[in-house]
Amino acid sequence: MNLPTNVGVYGGGRMGAGIAHAFLVAGASVTVIEADAEAVAAAEQRVQSSLRKAAERGTLSRPVDEVARRLTVGTDPAGLADCGLVVEAVPEIVDLKAAVLQRIEAAAADAVVATNTSSLSVDGLAARLDRPHSFLGLHFFNPVPASGLVEIVVGAKTGQQVVTDAQRWVEALDKTAITVTDAPGFASSRLGVALALEAMRMLEAGVASASDIDTAMTLGYKHPAGPLRTTDIVGLDVRLAIAEHLARELGPRFEPPAVLREKVAAGHLGRKTGQGFYTW
Incomplete structure (x- = not known):
């Protein structure tokens, strides 16, 4: 072994x-x-x-x-x-x-x-x-x-x-x-959070629904799950903590969008609570 x-x-x-x-x-x-x-x-x-x-x-x-x-x-x-x-x-x-x-x-x-x-x-x-x-x-x-x-x-x-x-x-x-x-967010969190935060900004701006934003990535780029569904699986509170850390280390491009802060404050943390960007 x-x-x-x-x-x-x-x-x-x-x-x-x-x-x-x-x-x-x-x-x-x-x-x-x-x-x-x-x-x-x-x-x-x-x-x-x-x-x-x-x-x-x-x-x-x-x-x-x-x-x-x-x-x-x-x-x-x-x-x-x-x-x-x-x-x-x-x-x-x-x-x-x-x-x-x-x-x-x-x-x-x-x-x-x-x-x-x-x-x-x-x-x-x-x-x-x-x-x-x-x-x-x-x-x-x-x-x-x-x-x-x-x-x-x-x-x-x-x-x-x-x-x-x-x-x-x-x-x-x-x-x-x-x-x-060792670098802020390493490779995975840094890239994953960057994509998720941009998806949240698009949702806030009314560009498309959560489902359509995710489908753009699952069908267009062959991601197994879209950035908003992935955030629900990871936990919105976890994503918020990482984003806040990256914003401190790397600057305002990682500043969490209002929709993320609001959902965490409301206890909508994703799959583990039954509600996030989706209802589970």
């Missing part, structure tokens, strides 16, 4: 559970760390549910119970001690991520540590760590089990062997890696 025998995931929300699923299916034993007993139960349920759905789709080669036996969920970071890789998957809040990464580094002294951030600076997070040479970004995409891409984000101090190992691990997950240097 080209993966570490033991992999840790700190954070068992939608993304963390998806990352755990991917490593379990590839054959690793996975330890998920969450904040409290309630979050532990929810994280375990997410991963189990994801595995069952994969079995129903015929994409799981082994029985669910057999795969799930390699999953451990708990609250003590000491459970990460034997991991060769630990992926942080907590919300996009710099201080929260930094604190979690420091806990991971203290608990798993020999592990490669990765952040699943979609836009925050890898170098900024690395500056708070004792072993920046063993740290990089592994940006997974939602939904992780179905997505074929992982963006490897290389910091200024990331060791070359760590990058090589990460590329091999992504291949072992049956996904494709792209490797980028």
